[in-house]
Amino acid sequence: MARSITFLHTADLHFGAPFRGIRNLSETWSDRLLEAIGSAYDTVIDTAIKREVDFVVIAGDVFDTARASYRDYRRFFDGLHRLDRAGIPVYLCTGNHDPYTSWQADFERLPRNAVMFEAAHPSFALYERDGEALCLLGGRSYFNQTWPRDQRISEGIDRANLERNLERQTGRSDLSRAQVPFSVGVVHTGLTLDPLKAPENPLDLMACGIDYWACGHIHSRYAYPSWYDPSIVFPGCIQGRDANETGSRGCVLVTLTEGAHNRVEFVPTASIDWERLSVDVSSAETVSDVERRITEALFRANGRAQCSRMIARVELTGTTDLHGLLCQEDILEDLRLRLSDTYDEFFVDALSNRTRKPRDLERSGGEALFATEFARAAARRREDLPSLRAEIEEELVARRLGPSAAKALTDELCDESMNLVLDLLDRGSQR
DSSP: OOOEEEEEEEOOOOBTOOOOSOOSOOHHHHHHHHHHHHHHHHHHHHHHHHTTOSEEEEESOSBSSTTOOHHHHHHHHHHHHHHHHTTOOEEEEOOSSSOGGGOOTTTOOOOTTEEEOOSSSOEEEEEEETTEEEEEEEEOOOSSSSOOTTSOTTTTOSHHHHHHHHHHHHOOOOOSTTTSOEEEEEEEOOBTTOTTSSBOOHHHHHTTTOSEEEEESOSSOEEESOSSSOSEEEOOOSSOOSTTSOSOOEEEEEEEETTSOOEEEEEEOOSEEEEEEEEEOTTOOSHHHHHHHHHHHHHHHHHHSSSSEEEEEEEEESBOTTHHHHTOHHHHHHHHHHHHHHOTTEEEEEEEEOOBOOOOTTOOOGGGHHHHHHHHHHHHHHTOOHHHHHHHHHHHHHTTSOGGGHHHHHHHHHHHHHHHHHHHHHHHHTO
């Protein structure tokens, strides 16, 4: 019968991290955010115990800062002790936010079930179940908050090295792949996605003979070469902390089976989901209709989300006679507050107006003549944008965003600038 192991892989807990860029929070929502990371971590621990995993891997950045509070240490260690009582080992490395040198040993010692990989050099561990050796693990922690450019964080973590070092460490000589079928590497790395943080070429990792690389640092879920049979995985952070960390957040359950593809199952852990919504209000006839459109969009997004509550930034779009009203900041703010106060599940952090006023630019009446000619001139100018796009592409490449967005971005800016001028002309004519 093929042997198999199941373990939980998590990373980027970021205990103590502030929630950034949020305005006008109520006391209730402030309390929810304060508890969100701890609640997500509790879900990680609950999942590991409920699913009776073989072990847990934590791939760095347990804490958000090198000077974490005693309160955050206690919350994290409480989870380790729960796993210890359940007989579940934990293997962890440190990351750039919580480097090896910053861990406060005076606060508490790691429990007997937890192994932290060394930082000065790779270190190794052997997982056994019912006396049978099943998995070799190797990992390395961040020593300081930066990683030397001339050194690979994964160096020395390969199947042959795992066998040699664990043979010396344990005195066992039965650690070949035929006898111990699985191997796991644990590192905090930017891979090729963030070349400033212990970068690694995925092809180099694939050549090490390691069955599964449990990685941390990238806050989005990512698998290489694919989710169908992943060898290198980032589970993402367990709780989004700002409007840039949208969508479901969590950890992954990994199953390694002899002679079969690696299987990874995503487990949502966040209690608060962040979303950016675009709501077309073209068909709305009143501001009350706009409110209904937004509410419908919020409930649809909440239905797709895998957590109970949601913070949203909403952008209103479309062509509507309500454009002038929606340009008034007091109306938008009243609408935002009403949406946030009416539904316990949602907090609307920002409500912005990107609607357009209906325009008949073909008419040639006296007051519309300048606006009509301006719109036509803007349209002609829009056809001659290669130099602007080239500049934007260079900037996007420099920021590692990819040049493909340049066309959409320039088109959007042209539309925005033309409508801004036309709006100003309208306001001037109304005085």
